[in-house]
Amino acid sequence: MGRLRFYFLVFSVLLALPVAVLLWRTYSSLEKEAFFFYRTIAEGVIATASEQFLQSLRREEDRPFNQYRYVYVAERPVPSQEGLNLSPLASFPVESEVPGVLGYFQVEPDGTFQTPLLPPATLSGGIEVPQRPQRIELKQQLASIVEGFRTVRTPDRVREQKTKEEVARKSEALSKLKKNLVMNQRRKLMIINRK
Numbered sequence: 475m476g477r478l479r480f481y482f483l484v485f486s487v488l489l490a491l492p493v494a495v496l497l498w499r500t501y502s503s504l505e506k507e508a509f510f511f512y513r514t515i516a517e518g519v520i521a522t523a524s525e526q527f528l529q530s531l532r533r534e535e536d537r538p539f540n541q542y543r544y545v546y547v548a549e550r551p552v553p554s555q556e557g558l559n560l561s562p563l564a565s566f567p568v569e570s571e572v573p574g575v576l577g578y579f580q581v582e583p584d585g586t587f588q589t590p591l592l593p594p595a596t597l598s599g600g601i602e603v604p605q606r607p608q609r610i611e612l613k614q615q616l617a618s619i620v621e622g623f624r625t626v627r628t629p630d631r632v633r634e635q636k637t638k639e640e641v642a643r644k645s646e647a648l649s650k651l652k653k654n655l656v657m658n659q660r661r662k663l664m665i666i667n668r669k
Contacts, residue, residue, distance in 0.1 A: 542580040543561055543590055544564050564591065
């Protein structure tokens with residue numbers, strides 16, 4: 475009976491080893507399959523989100539630049555009207571197909587900040603703007619976000635830069651004037667010493 479137990483034990487161990495290896499490989503394969511399954515799903519989600527983002531970006535890139543102003547002149551105005559239209563981007567609160575959009579803006583070629591929330595200062599006297607304080611607050615919020623980029627110059631930054639340039643120009647002119655005065659003083663002293 476002892477021998478039978480020994481053979482049974484050896485047979486069980488020899489059978490258990492391949493079964494253990496088979497189970498380990500199966501489990502490993504299941505882990506890899508799960509990884510690739512979730513990877514495929516993640517790639518699909520990213521592709522869909524990227525496509526939706528690119529579609530939104532294309533729509534915005536196709537938008538005429540003049541719509542980024544509060545009012546704009548229509549390309550083909552009706553003869554009986556002046557041709558001024560309220561920008562579709564001037565609505566308040568801001569309406570957008572893209573969730574989370576705070577507002578629209580553009581950076582002009584001279585680097586200044588422009589938003590369709592408010593008319594420019596030159597037109598603001600003759601145009602009534604509903605919810606003006608809230609629009610001003612949102613414009614300032616957008617400007618502060620955009621101001622983090624050094625290429626953008628808000629009206630305050632433009633004034634600040636002009637002031638710095640003017641101070642530098644005046645300082646340079648004063649130093650040249652001082653230099654000329656010193657040179658003239660030296661010449662006069664040289665002429666007096668020669669006499």
